[in-house]
Amino acid sequence: xxxxxxxxxxxxxxxxxxxxxxxxxxxxxxxxxxxxxxxxxxxxxxxxxxxxxxxxxxxxxxxxxxxxxxxxxxxxxxxxxxxxxxxxxxxxxxxxxxxxxxxxxxxxxxxxxxxxxxxxxxxxxxxxxxxxxxxxxxxxxxxxxxxxxxxxxxxxxxxxxxxxxxxxxxxxxxxxxxxxxxxxxxxxxxxxxxxxxxxxxxxxxxxxxxxxxxxxxxxxxxxxxxxxxxxxxxxxxxxxxxxxxxxxxxxxxxxxxxxxxxxxxxxxxxxxxxxxxxxxxxxxxxxxxxxxxxxxxxxxxxxxxxxxxxxxxxxxxxxxxxxxxxxxxxxxxxxxxxxxxxxxxxxxxxxxxxxxxxxxxxxxxxxxxxxxxxxxxxxxxxxxxxxxxxxxxxxxxxxxxxxxx
Amino acid sequence: xxxxxxxxxxxxxxxxxxxxxxxxxxxxxxxxxxxxxxxxxxxxxxxxxxxxx
Numbered sequence: 058x059x060x061x062x063x064x065x066x067x068x069x070x071x072x073x074x075x076x077x078x079x080x081x082x083x084x085x086x087x088x089x090x091x092x093x094x095x096x097x098x099x100x101x102x103x104x105x106x107x108x109x110x111x112x113x114x115x116x117x118x119x120x121x122x123x124x125x126x127x128x129x130x131x132x133x134x135x136x137x138x139x140x141x142x143x144x145x146x147x148x149x150x151x152x153x154x155x156x157x158x159x160x161x162x163x164x165x166x167x168x169x170x171x172x173x174x175x176x177x178x179x180x181x182x183x184x185x186x187x188x189x190x191x192x193x194x195x196x197x198x199x200x201x202x203x204x205x206x207x208x209x210x211x212x213x214x215x216x217x218x219x220x221x222x223x224x225x226x227x228x229x230x231x232x233x234x235x236x237x238x239x240x241x242x243x244x245x246x247x248x249x250x251x252x253x254x255x256x257x258x259x260x261x262x263x264x265x266x267x268x269x270x271x272x273x274x275x276x277x278x279x280x281x282x283x284x285x286x287x288x289x290x291x292x293x294x295x296x297x298x299x300x301x302x303x304x305x306x307x308x309x310x311x312x313x314x315x316x317x318x319x320x321x322x323x324x325x326x327x328x329x330x331x332x333x334x335x336x337x338x339x340x341x342x343x344x345x346x347x348x349x350x351x352x353x354x355x356x357x358x359x360x361x362x363x364x365x366x367x368x369x370x371x372x373x374x375x376x377x378x379x380x381x382x383x384x385x386x387x388x389x390x391x392x393x394x395x396x397x398x399x400x401x402x403x404x405x406x407x408x409x410x411x412x413x414x415x416x417x418x419x420x421x422x423x424x425x426x427x428x429x430x431x432x433x434x435x436x437x438x439x440x441x442x443x444x445x446x447x448x449x450x451x452x453x454x455x456x457x458x459x460x461x462x
Numbered sequence: 463x464x465x466x467x468x469x470x471x472x473x474x475x476x477x478x479x480x481x482x483x484x485x486x487x488x489x490x491x492x493x494x495x496x497x498x499x500x501x502x503x504x505x506x507x508x509x510x511x512x513x514x515x
């Protein structure tokens with residue numbers, strides 16, 4: 058089917074030519090309620106250059122947007138900053154159609170692109186390398202494991218654009234191009250959700266990169282990532298947020314999440330939450346029947362306390378809990394205190410199994426397991442409230458200690 | 463000789479295998495790897511590795 062689409066001009070020579078995936082809701086386990094974009098960029102210098110491509114199936118959208126600026130066959134260079142399929146899936150087709158003089162990627166980029174998509178003629182660039190397009194020069198900065206081994210940043214010096222691949226991105230489909238054109242609460246939530254789900258395990262690398270960027274002396278006017286809106290007025294905001302999220306200091310927030318069979322574990326969750334609230338902690342309760350793993354980990358990002366509960370079924374926790382614990386453990390949250398809780402009928406393994414998982418996740422269990430047989434009594438719920446209160450007080454002490462250091 | 467795991471990507475350096483593609487002979491202990499050796503999977507430095515228990 059024919060496409061009639063337009064590029065968006067970003068600077069004198071740089072255009073956004075990506076694709077908008079309004080319908081994307083499930084991104085390898087991450088719920089993308091607001092859809093996403095696959096950003097690709099065109100630099101109209103003497104050597105016309107395309108930065109990244111889009112997911113397979115969106116090639117026509119990319120080519121239509123490029124064609125609104127220039128005949129795609131005039132593209133001389135393609136730079137692949139990130140080898141993941143949502144940015145490289147149609148690279149072989151684009152190479153076939155455009156026949157660029159050169160395709161550039163990092164060493165791991167070349168390897169990962171060829172491993173996934175078949176052999177391609179790719180020239181390897183390293184940190185410190187540059188290529189001249191005419192008026193502009195491109196500088197390359199490898200940033201392995203942010204968030205794939207191949208990840209690389211490219212800086213276009215005269216246009217002052219840092220192409221950051223997935224770093225500083227978010228899943229947010231829209232017709233607006235800059236983050237400052239959206240509701241700031243949406244931007245904060247979606248960029249935090251992206252960080253928590255994609256970059257959290259690489260926090261030490263993020264901090265290293267944030268320390269390196271100023272030393273490189275780049276004069277950045279625009280950060281253009283591979284997903285969602287771009288950063289111009291708020292570059293320092295997103296860099297500061299990335300530092301904050303990477304350090305993950307304990308905050309005055311708590312998350313009580315659980316799944317329940319007949320309401321007892323839920324009832325326990327509510328008492329814990331009231332205790333936390335009355336200790337002055339901003340507390341949220343989430344039932345895993347309604348809140349998925351990617352939203353839970355986003356809330357864990359901020360929570361100083363996590364209280365985690367499940368009834369016992371088949372000698373273990375409920376399957377929703379297995380899902381969330383496995384996913385969250387892999388993302389390596391830190392600086393959390395917590396407690397395991399739940400009701401059971403006979404064997405009761407769920408609570409100690411949750412506790413074991415939380416310990417593996419390096420959550421410090423400052424309360425022993427809160428366990429109830431079948432249905433909690435008023436006294437047992439009072440115990441839950443008091444535990445919540447103590448968890449809250451311990452968190453306040455931890456925050457003070459963290460700040461004192 | 464101890465194996466070491468890359469904290470970033472999970473690659474395991476096994477001294478018995480070495481890293482022949484990057485000029486590291488089998489039988490080279492992790493400690494004897496040159497300082498500028500990097501994880502062949504993700505490019506992490508030696509400081510990003512932990513001993514495997």
